[in-house]
Amino acid sequence: MSPTSPVRTRSAPLTARRTAYRPGLLVLTFAGEIDALTLPILERELGAAPPGTTIVDLTQVEFIGLAGARALAAAAERAGTEGRRFGVVANSRTLARLFRITGLAAVVPMFASLSDALRELLSAGVHDTAC
Secondary structure, three states, X not given: OOOOOOOOOOOOOOEEEEEEEEOOEEEEEEEEEEXXXXXXXXXXXXXXXXXXXXXXXXXXXXXXXXXXXXXXXXXXXXXXXXXXXXXXXXXXXXXXXXXXXXXXXXXXXXXXXXXXXXXXXXXXXXXXXXX
C-alpha cells in the first residue's frame, strides 16, 4: 500500500476582518470560501453590523455558494428595512455572474472597488460632495 496525502475538503477557510473606519461605517472583509461550512461566519458578521453603512468586501473571496448569496440578500433587505446602507465589493467575473444569475445584483448594490462603494454609499447618506 502506498502512502496517500490527506484530501483537502476546501481550498481556503473563511476569515473575516471588521474595520470600523468611523462611527457608523463598517467594512467587513472576507477572504477564502463561503460555502456550507463557513456560512455561519458570514451570517454572524452580517448579523452584528451596527447602524449606519456596512460594506462587505468580497475581493478576496474565491468562491461563494448559493447560501452565501442568500445571506447577503437577506442582510441587504434587513439593512433597507432598518434604514441602513449596505453594499458589496466584488471585482471577480465569477461573483458578478453569480450575482446576476441569482438576482442578487438587483437587491444588493455591487461595486468594483472599495473606493467606489465608499463614495456612492456615503454620498447617498450625507449629501455632501466635498471629500
